[in-house]
Amino acid sequence: MNKKACAAILLLITVLNACTSLKPISDAAAKSQKSLAVFEELPTTYTGFCEERCQFTLVRKSEIKRDSTRGCDCKLFTAADRATVKVYNAINAYFKSLGALSKGDLTTYDTKALSEALTEGQFASLTIDKKTVTAYSSLGRLLLQVFTDSYRKKKLSTVIETGNEPLQTLLSVFGTSIGNLVSELEFQKERNYALYAELILSEGSAYEKLTLSNNYYNEITRLKQKQEQLRTFAKSLVAIGKGHQNLYENRNKLTSKEIRELMADYSASLQDLIVDFNKL
Template sequence: MKFIQVAITFAFASLLFGCTNLKEVQDFAGQSAQLSGYTELTTRFRDTYYREQPYISGDADRLAQENDLRRKAAYQDLLKIHQTISVYMQTLATLAGDKSFDLTPGIDSVASGIKAHPEFGIDKTQVDALSGLAKIAAKWATSSYQQRAVREFIKEGNEPLQTALIGMEKLIGYYQKTNDNEWKTINGLLELELSFTDQSEDKLLVTLARAHLQAKASEYQLADKKYLEARKGIQTIAQGHGLLVENLDKLSRQEIKDSLRQFAKDIKAINDHINSM
């Protein structure tokens, strides 16, 4: 009888220890699923023409309208990139013990697939990776074998996740370049007009123009900071998941748990920073 009691106690302790080991995985995945900034920056990218239209005309305006149509046509697909990665991370958090995520709507929303947009750096490689990621999330979402599921899920998902994150980071870089070009156009026009304005006769106009230029400069500088933070967040997620896949049989080691805890803190700090801007 005593042997049975000891065996039961040991088994129960092992179960608790196993769940504790996944707490850091859960926290890292939960923070990663909430990565801030991407939707806002994608919407800003879509609305480029709305902001630049007052400052352009002629051939420049016609070209800008063509680009506007392409951006709007790609918008929903660009959003799905983040949604797919978020669903993957929500699934990982749930498998690791977090019951706060309802996965069904997320999986349904990305199941329809994403089209390639090579002009924005999203080619067949990224599309296939995102499709694979969605399928992996759907496959494991209802698993009841927690420890094995987490390890197999991470192992199976790492390659498409890393590919998807590379594509996502490239997109943020493309958004940032578009933002820089947009600012150069607006700043160039305003500075040119101000240089030909008689400041002694049009003092009020010059003052208003300078104030407008200052406000626009602040807007574009703020957007630039968000691009940098978003890219930092994506890189941190990639590094954290890379640590997981390299240490699937060592998740109970203190140094791995400490590293995962730090990754989760870093992502939360990035999210908080973006949201505070």
């Protein structure tokens, strides 16, 4: 066997060993994506809340319309949904890229998710401030640079170091957005309580009041279930933030036993939250 062949084999062994040692990170990135994907299954949106408010107003007025959303201005609520989706896409694209890099895959990347700009402003109850816009842009630039020829030679630790601050900012805003939806559901519960309490006190047969009571508690149960789904997803965002913070703090020893153990615990905690969500 000539020297060139030996060198090629040694290089291949080195690459394989590097990929194997970084497997806990690629696995954790994949689990992060799976956990984030729960967002697409959430039962509530800002726009949905706006439309329900309009419908509730019609019910209170005893009005019947062919289209309950006609004349219902939900532009800011729709903008809040779009901003939240952009933040979600940015975070998801980051972990997709992180997983690809840790596996040595320099061809799989996602820049389409960051093709739309995030705009500063107040959208319904969601605030997108300058810090959030800057974080979104910073993460986008990082992902564009990661797969260029000049950046490929840099360590995975550099990506983690550069990406941590904007990622944590976006995760925080994402969590706030989910918290706003929980609060909106709480408002719906209070609104329904006021309506049903009023109806119970009005004239009606015992059967009608029994039916009203049953409908009320069924509705409260439904709203509570939605809140628990949102809260469970919010917990996963906190876990993802802590998991990446651990990577950041240990970025110079990514192949260590400590990182393997931390990422194993991280993946397990996310899986538990996914299971909890699916049970709701």
